[in-house]
Amino acid sequence: xxxxxxxxxxxxxxxxxxxxxxxxxxxxxxxxxxxxxxxxxxxxxxxxxxxxxxxxxxxxxxxxxxxxxxxxxxxxxxxxxxxxxxxxxxxxxxxxxxxxxxxxxxxxxxxxxxxxxxxxxxxxxxxxxxxxxxxxxxxxxxxxxxxxxxxxxxxxxxxxxxxxxxxxxxxxxxxxxxxxxxxxxxxxxxxxxxxxxxxxxxxxxxxxxxxxxxxxxxxxxxxxxxxxxxxxxxxxxxxxxxxxxxxxxxxxxxxxxxxxxxxxxxxxxxxxxxxxxxxxxxxxxxxxxxxxxxxxxxxxxxxxxxxxxxxxxxxxxxxxxxxxxxxxxxxxxxxxxxxxxxxxxxxxxxxxxxxxxxxxxxxxxxxxxxxxxxxxxxxxxxxxxxxxxxxxxxxxxxxxxxxxxxxxxxxxxxxxxxxxxxxxxxxxxxxxxxxxxxxxxxxxxxxxxxxxxxxxxxxxxxxxxxxxxxxxxxxxxxxxxxxxxxxxxxxxxxxxxxxxxxxxxxxxxxxxxxxxxxxxxxxxxxxxxxxxxxxxxxxxxxxxxxxxxxxxxxxxxxxxxxxxxxxxxxxxxxxxxxxxxxxxxxxxxxxxxxxxxxxxxxxxxxxxxxxxxxxxxxxxxxxxxxxxxxxxxx
Amino acid sequence: xxxxxxxxxxxxxxxxxxxxxxxxxxxxxxxxxxxxxxxxxxxxxxxxxxxxxxxxxxxxxxxxxxxxx
Amino acid sequence: xxxxxxxxxxxxxxxxxxxxxxxxxxxxxxxxxxxxxxxxxxxxxxxxxxxxxxxxxxxxxxxxxxxxxxxxxxxxxxxxxxxxxxxxxxxxxxxxxxxxxxxxxxxxxxxxxxxxxxxxxxxxxxxxxxxxxxxxxxxxxxxxxxxxxxxxxxxxxxxxx
Numbered sequence: 001x002x003x004x005x006x007x008x009x010x011x012x013x014x015x016x017x018x019x020x021x022x023x024x025x026x027x028x029x030x031x032x033x034x035x036x037x038x039x040x041x042x043x044x045x046x047x048x049x050x051x052x053x054x055x056x057x058x059x060x061x062x063x064x065x066x067x068x069x070x071x072x073x074x075x076x077x078x079x080x081x082x083x084x085x086x087x088x089x090x091x092x093x094x095x096x097x098x099x100x101x102x103x104x105x106x107x108x109x110x111x112x113x114x115x116x117x118x119x120x121x122x123x124x125x126x127x128x129x130x131x132x133x134x135x136x137x138x139x140x141x142x143x144x145x146x147x148x149x150x151x152x153x154x155x156x157x158x159x160x161x162x163x164x165x166x167x168x169x170x171x172x173x174x175x176x177x178x179x180x181x182x183x184x185x186x187x188x189x190x191x192x193x194x195x196x197x198x199x200x201x202x203x204x205x206x207x208x209x210x211x212x213x214x215x216x217x218x219x220x221x222x223x224x225x226x227x228x229x230x231x232x233x234x235x236x237x238x239x240x241x242x243x244x245x246x247x248x249x250x251x252x253x254x255x256x257x258x259x260x261x262x263x264x265x266x267x268x269x270x271x272x273x274x275x276x277x278x279x280x281x282x283x284x285x286x287x288x289x290x291x292x293x294x295x296x297x298x299x300x301x302x303x304x305x306x307x308x309x310x311x312x313x314x315x316x317x318x319x320x321x322x323x324x325x326x327x328x329x330x331x332x333x334x335x336x337x338x339x340x341x342x343x344x345x346x347x348x349x350x351x352x353x354x355x356x357x358x359x360x361x362x363x364x365x366x367x368x369x370x371x372x373x374x375x376x377x378x379x380x381x382x383x384x385x386x387x388x389x390x391x392x393x394x395x396x397x398x399x400x401x402x403x404x405x406x407x408x409x410x411x412x413x414x415x416x417x418x419x420x421x422x423x424x425x426x427x428x429x430x431x432x433x434x435x436x437x438x439x440x441x442x443x444x445x446x447x448x449x450x451x452x453x454x455x456x457x458x459x460x461x462x463x464x465x466x467x468x469x470x471x472x473x474x475x476x477x478x479x480x481x482x483x484x485x486x487x488x489x490x491x492x493x494x495x496x497x498x499x500x501x502x503x504x505x506x507x508x509x510x511x512x513x514x515x516x517x518x519x520x521x522x523x524x525x526x527x528x529x530x531x532x533x534x535x536x537x538x539x540x541x542x543x544x545x546x547x548x549x550x551x552x553x554x555x556x557x558x559x560x561x562x563x564x565x566x567x568x569x570x571x572x573x574x575x576x577x578x579x580x581x582x583x584x585x586x587x588x589x590x591x592x593x594x595x596x597x598x599x600x601x602x603x604x605x606x607x608x609x610x611x612x613x614x615x616x617x618x619x620x621x622x623x624x625x626x627x628x629x630x631x632x633x634x
Numbered sequence: 635x636x637x638x639x640x641x642x643x644x645x646x647x648x649x650x651x652x653x654x655x656x657x658x659x660x661x662x663x664x665x666x667x668x669x670x671x672x673x674x675x676x677x678x679x680x681x682x683x684x685x686x687x688x689x690x691x692x693x694x695x696x697x698x699x700x701x702x703x
Numbered sequence: 704x705x706x707x708x709x710x711x712x713x714x715x716x717x718x719x720x721x722x723x724x725x726x727x728x729x730x731x732x733x734x735x736x737x738x739x740x741x742x743x744x745x746x747x748x749x750x751x752x753x754x755x756x757x758x759x760x761x762x763x764x765x766x767x768x769x770x771x772x773x774x775x776x777x778x779x780x781x782x783x784x785x786x787x788x789x790x791x792x793x794x795x796x797x798x799x800x801x802x803x804x805x806x807x808x809x810x811x812x813x814x815x816x817x818x819x820x821x822x823x824x825x826x827x828x829x830x831x832x833x834x835x836x837x838x839x840x841x842x843x844x845x846x847x848x849x850x851x852x853x854x855x856x857x858x859x860x861x862x863x864x
């Protein structure tokens with residue numbers, strides 16, 4: 001049965017490995033993936049531990065539908081207490097790891113303790129071994145995977161690993177799988193590094209049963225055809241997520257030079273440039289959008305290097321944010337962060353911040369060891385990436401992430417650091433867009449555009465269509481507006497997308513196949529059918545929403561337990577005090593209004609069933625079966 | 635607009651990023667001007683049937699900005 | 704007109720959806736080790752190649768089979784296995800130069816692509832059209848057209864068309 005799945009508990013301190021079945025009841029409460037991971041994290045982790053110490057718990061999982069007929073059913077989720085924020089650590093990753101983990105017989109791994117010396121896990125067809133990895137320590141994320149495959153004698157082995165940054169406990173080190181896929185946010189790579197866990201390797205040849213094969217095939221075809229017929233998919237297939245820049249930079253919704261400007265005027269880094277370097281596109285498991293390019297860098301110190309991507313985030317990190325206007329810098333920067341295992345978003349933001357501090361004289365040539373951290377200095381940007389990964393000089397300070405680096409540099413650096421709860425913001429400028437601003441202020445892992453971004457708000461969709469989307473599967477009679485510059489109706493939009501992305505992260509499907517960047521993509525009804533045909537579980541659209549609500553509320557409970565307060569759901573002063581100056585008329589001279597923003601947060605809390613401090617009310621906990629947590633059922 | 639109807643299938647339609655009006659772009663065109671508001675755009679083609687705004691024509695953009703509009 | 708399954712490696716994105724639908728169609732489960740098509744990847748070089756039975760005219764698997772369990776089906780231009788005759792000696796697995804003959808360890812039999820009886824499922828799902836099921840007599844025309852496209856683009860610029 002697709003539901004006959006196992007969970008493994010691995011203690012790296014003692015070497016003990018235990019496995020157990022996952023009861024169907026837990027699927028009905030949390031589905032799997034991110035949902036079940038937060039349950040496990042909340043139940044297995046004691047509050048107040050050092051995220052880089054042996055008592056942190058690392059969860060690695062495959063979505064419930066990974067490896068099944070559910071469009072891009074490729075995604076894994078990892079969770080732990082975040083070394084970057086001290087709150088929820090949660091990250092998603094594509095590629096081919098999740099299906100392989102499931103063919104190997106496991107859906108969830110709970111990893112505790114700390115190994116005495118570097119190790120890697122080798123999981124194959126129901127068996128789990130802990131193997132020596134000292135010879136892999138120091139290798140980059142490409143070499144590590146290749147060496148493990150050679151050592152195990154099987155080129156089909158899939159690996160998730162850390163690079164040098166994770167080993168050096170850079171607080172925003174990521175985990176990597178394949179040539180390009182990453183679990184970037186919240187520093188999960190550092191958690192692996194602190195456990196001396198270099199990699200997890202899997203290989204599986206066991207069946208995942210599809211409950212209704214004919215119907216699943218037919219419905220998957222329908223879903224794929226629907227997705228590929230949209231304009232959005234056709235553009236993504238050609239140029240990947242970088243196409244977003246065409247809209248956002250033109251309009252003035254981009255953060256340029258840290259937060260000084262909201263547009264890169266004269267920008268010459270559009271997605272279309274990738275055509276000059278590309279040798280084709282690749283996709284994750286089961287995905288017909290295949291949004292990443294395979295490219296070869298042509299000139300400069302990285303000429304001849306083969307890499308994949310880049311994503312919109314890298315375009316910002318090595319483009320607008322650092323004042324660079326050179327596509328090759330983006331290509332090189334993307335390669336470097338993948339090689340070392342660094343969160344591209346955090347890396348770009350930290351460097352941009354350092355550049356502004358350098359400009360303001362808060363950081364000097366002495367601090368940068370002579371490196372000219374000036375806007376547009378491509379070479380300095382790429383050098384800083386290396387220094388951060390290796391924790392050298394200023395890199396050692398920036399490697400601490402926003403909160404840690406502010407503590408080391410001093411309070412005068414704080415106003416220039418653009419983050420929420422210690423997680424840096426995406427390079428979008430949300431001053432003209434209250435809905436997007438609300439999303440990043442309240443996201444459960446800190447500033448994040450992937451937890452709840454209501455991106456379709458940018459499309460000025462007619463109200464009729466908005467009502468159809470946002471009034472289902474739970475009813476909503478409040479205001480909705482096609483205008484993305486207003487505050488009305490936006491809390492509902494943010495909440496809806498939170499539930500949608502939570503559901504899809506539990507299932508292991510790619511968010512880009514849902515109502516994220518196009519209103520014509522998959523919704524809760526589709527999720528329900530995909531679950532039914534593949535697993536036989538009958539879970540309605542409303543029940544999926546409830547599961548997502550439960551998981552999201554539990555994420556909130558976890559962070560509250562670790563110290564989250566209402567005042568953390570806010571944005572830095574610049575959003576409210578300084579208006580935008582560039583872009584189209586709709587985006588110019590915009591800033592957020594504190595009172596209206598506060599009212600949005602109040603409404604957002606109310607929609608979630610939380611009190612005025614953002615703490616879930618007792619009746620909400622009861623409604624969601626969370627009143628007896630931690631319940632230790634798994 | 636009869637000429638566009640003739641080769642309708644091969645023309646791309648884009649939505650002006652300034653005024654949100656939709657207008658048709660000639661096949662394989664690299665530039666187009668919005669007939670409603672006059673903003674000039676660079677055009678790219680994800681495939682021969684689909685047009686997309688690549689970005690502003692920066693020279694025209696800077697002229698507009700310096701005129702204060 | 705007979706059709707053949709033709710692979711275009713340049714279009715393959717390595718998504719492995721073909722492996723998934725093949726195993727579901729033929730074995731009712733998600734398990735690439737029970738699929739008849741596989742994407743072979745050279746990850747460090749960025750190269751993906753779909754590999755599947757080539758339905759040879761003079762098939763080595765047919766030549767070595769001691770019980771004549773393999774035969775050529777002229778209607779669908781494919782080599783088929785008669786499981787009533789097959790003894791599972793696996794000489795066909797050894798003989799095939801492409802790895803076209805595999806072993807299904809759950810069903811305990813040799814397996815190969817049999818073109819889903821004329822409607823290949825992998826072809827239906829391959830969005831980039833790296834897998835195509837085309838009339839044999841015209842298979843190379845698409846390649847000629849694509850290779851010629853660059854030339855055509857150049858001529859268009861010169862002629863101002």
